[in-house]
Amino acid sequence: MxxxxxxxxxxxxxxxxxxxxxxxxxxxxxxxxxxxxxxVSKQRKPVAIAVVIDRSGSMAGPKLKAACAAAQQLVRQLTPADRLSVISFDDQVRTVVPLSAPSEAAITAIGRIRSGGQTALFDGWRVGMESLLQAEELTGHQKRVVLLTDGQANAGLTRRSEVAPLVGQANEQAISTSCIGLGEDYEERLLTAMAEAGAGNLVHLTSPQQLEAVFTAELEGLNLTLxxxxxxxxxxxxxxxxxxxxxxxxxxxxxxxxxxxxxxxxxxxxxxxxxxxxxxxxxxxxxxxxxxxxxxxxxxxxxxxxxxxxxxxxxxxxxxxxxxVDPDVQREVLLQQTAKQRRRAMEELDQGDSTQMLYSVQAALHSLDQAQSSPEIDQERKLLGELLDLISTNKLSLARKVMGTQSFMRARGRKLRNQEGHDDF
The missing domain is CATH 2.60.40.3670 (Immunoglobulin-like)
Structure with a gap:
């Protein structure tokens, strides 16, 4: 076989x-x-990363500070063969660090990013993507745009039907896209469509303190890409x-x-x-x-x-x-079924049926009752328990974001994170 x-x-x-x-x-x-x-060979293929940071007014304060610190730490983890560009956006897009090797100058420039106005999310992504697409020296590099936002796209292209095909075209040219949503107000449907079309990761964070770990995970994932x-x-x-x-x-x-x-x-x-x-x-x-x-x-x-x-x-x-009956097959089927239950619950919430949405999450948790204990099953129980806590306190928008990212990552065999961004709980 x-x-x-x-x-x-x-x-x-x-x-x-x-x-x-x-x-x-x-x-x-x-x-x-x-x-x-x-x-895996320790002589990894070099990477080229465009970090695209939302600097709109809603990012002001701890969120933007944490985003800049995470980007600065990423610079320190890169090798001289790697390349990095940093783009910031509100209603205008700025190239903070042109595509270049990691340097102290890049770290200093990132520290100067300040918050501004609205959210031209697509335009920020496009400039980051083009920094990788147009560079002639990236023939041997793995290329990715890492997009971070906390708000609704309200300037430039904003529709999923317009944005996702363009992200998909970039992926066809070997530029993947990962999306990080921070807080409770970003448009998760748009980010999901972009991460799906861009063949990258989809991450939801309630706390900006986990941004550094998430940026590091993006680099490690590129390092291990086959x-x-x-x-x-x-x-x-x-x-x-x-x-x-x-x-x-x-x-x-x-x-x-x-x-x-x-x-x-x-x-x-x-x-x-x-x-x-x-x-x-x-x-x-x-x-x-x-x-x-x-x-x-x-x-x-x-x-x-x-x-x-x-x-x-x-x-x-x-x-x-x-x-x-093979217990490994049973366990994986059960985990994927609970991921599908999350997606069903999201659809029910979108239809305004919060009662049925609650039932779907409860049913997913109950389906684990007869499952043999394992690290994966125990983690799943904790994740579903957290979701029920969010729903019981009427944090439905946050619950939808958490369900969406967990379902997305489970379907593709990637690490799941809790609502605070931890993957090691």
């Missing part, structure tokens, strides 16, 4: 080691196992239907499912449920169920692909029911 090439392995993991001749439903994981962190534009496609055999994708993800019009970046030490996982028709007159002992394709662009800009086939024995119903 595996296809191995070099050190990255695409594999399928069914919850039971066989299928039922009389027909059955079967949960399964599709995983792309990357090299362990210890196997490829971009990771996508999966399922080709089902005759008599097999895809009943459900447990991750809160949808296939595109071309049937590919987008997962973003491929990083060392991270195992992108798609959890699915298959519906398998009964065998008619066949007495097959083994049956091919599906073929999985994986594609991505390697850091050397060369296309990579893998293929794996799920092939399982066919047994009678009594034997099938007696087979053990």
């Amino acid at each position: 595996e296809s191995r090439l070099q050190t990255t392995v695409l594999s399928t993991h069914p919850e039971r080691p066989a299928i039922c001749r009389e027909g059955c439903e079967l949960d399964a994981l599709i995983q792309l196992k990357t090299p362990p962190l210890a196997g 490829g971009r534009d990771l996508r999966l496609r399922l080709n089902l055999a005759e008599g097999v239907k895809l009943k459900q994708i447990h991750n809160p993800l949808e296939p595109g019009a071309d049937s590919w499912i987008q997962l973003g970046a491929l990083q060392a030490g991270i195992t992108p996982t798609l959890a699915v449920r298959l519906q398998i028709a009964p065998e008619d007159q066949s007495q097959e002992q083994v049956r091919d169920l599906l073929t999985v394709e994986a594609q991505w662009i390697h850091v050397n800009d060369q296309p990579e692909q893998r293929e794996a086939v799920m092939r399982l024995p066919v047994v009678e119903v009594e034997e099938w029911r007696a087979l053990p």
